Amino acid sequence: MTDLIAANDAIERALALLQAGEVVAIPTETVYGLAGDATNGAAVARIFEAKGRPRFNPLIAHVADMRMAERIGVFDALSRKLADAFWPGPLTLVVPLRPEFGIHPLVTAGLDTIALRMPKGFGGQLIARLGRPLAAPSANTSGKISSTSGQAVARDLGGRIPLVVDGGPTSVGLESTIVKVEDGRARLLRPGGIAAGEIEAVAGSALLRGVTAGIEAPGMLASHYAPGAQMRLNAESIEAGEALLGFGSKRAEGWLHARAYMNLSESGNLREAATNLFAHLQALDRSGADLIAVEPIPFDELGEAINDRLARAAAPRDNPRV
Incomplete structure (x- = not known):
């Protein structure tokens, strides 16, 4: 059975489930995420199982603050500049992974990089309380339409997860923009909730386009976000x-x-x-x-x-x- 609980009343229940290695659907400003402790292999495996997600597709690790982010990934000057400008918010940065932090290998799908984002609102509060990053892809069956309300998550994943935290409709409605800095230039891996022009204005140069090395981040599969029709x-x-x-x-x-x-x-x-x-x-x-x-x-x-x-x-x- 899946419980649907308003965000104002759900943080203690969500925290207890995450500490026990369970997964929880939570609201973010982009879309709803299916969250689990990114350092707990059993929890990350439950994310893949609940979504039916292929394990070669990496996950975003969500952090509470820059201190947590810099313990997980290595930030060059431009990545740090973009984080300062857009975090918390709908920007994901792909940076080199610090393996000593303990992110489970399922999160990175074997890559030596990690996709990091700092969410606003309930997600950020929950991560701060947990003290560890949350792996949190969109809360929907893999390849299907992302959910922007608690009710949509419950219709899709009901019975597969213990809790949906209902924070109302999401404000952005699209997944985060994903950027990776290479040799001092920012490359757009996935367009999203922050327009490319906004990022270019901060970076001081045009974003590079096109993928250079297969799947480098979430949301890059050719078929994705699909309805039944x-x-x-x-x-x-x-x-x-x-x-x-x-x-x-x-x-x-x-x-x-x-x-x-x-x-x-x-x-x-x-x-x-x-x-x-x-x-x-x-x-x-x-x-x-x-x-x-x-x-x-x-x-x-x-x-x-x-x-x-x-x-x-x-x-x-x-x-x-x-």
């Missing part, structure tokens, strides 16, 4: 029976015949669209449509991260609902 992107017309995910004020031709319709942002606001993305995809998936058509979304600012998630959701996969 198939997806069709940049739709300019709609067939009867399709669900429609809209954006802005201009509708795709035939949209009135859609089986279900939701709009990420009627005003074309990309931050609002990011916040609504996963919840709207889940709602359209529950309509029973076999295909979700998505209207075009610009690539500027947070549109880069939104289009990244949509492309991975639409990628070929082994088990679509058809």
Whole structure:
């Protein structure tokens, strides 16, 4: 049985479960995370088991403060500058791992680097109380739509985990941006809740793009964030029976015949669209449509991260609902 408890009443229960090696779904500003003690191999294994996540896919370790972060990873000058600017917040930094700290190898998937983030709110408070970092991928079945509410987590993972901490809807709605510094230049590994331009303004140079060494961080699998329905992107017309995910004020031709319709942002606001993305995809998936058509979304600012998630959701996969 899975308990759903409001965040104001849940910290002692969550702390006791984590100390016992269990996993707990917690709210963060990005999406809900499935958290376990990153130094406890049994707890980390439970994360992979609950999600059905492949073990070659590394996890982010969440920290309470810079002191904890620097005990785990080695920060060059630029990584430290980015952490000072954006932490706590939706930025993950990939840095060399200090193996002596005791992060379990399952967290890093055998890499000699570690992905670190400092969350706001409940997550940060919980880590500070625990005194150890939390491994916390998104709280959803692996490859499926990330959860941005406690109720969404309970629908997906109910019965597999003991506790969902309900902190209400997440404020950002997309996973963190992931950056790795290489030879003094920052490389974007995954677009996310902080736009590339904001990071470039702090770094003082353009972000490098493209992956150089396979999977270096979470969220890099080709198929990810996927609903049960198939997806069709940049739709300019709609067939009867399709669900429609809209954006802005201009509708795709035939949209009135859609089986279900939701709009990420009627005003074309990309931050609002990011916040609504996963919840709207889940709602359209529950309509029973076999295909979700998505209207075009610009690539500027947070549109880069939104289009990244949509492309991975639409990628070929082994088990679509058809």
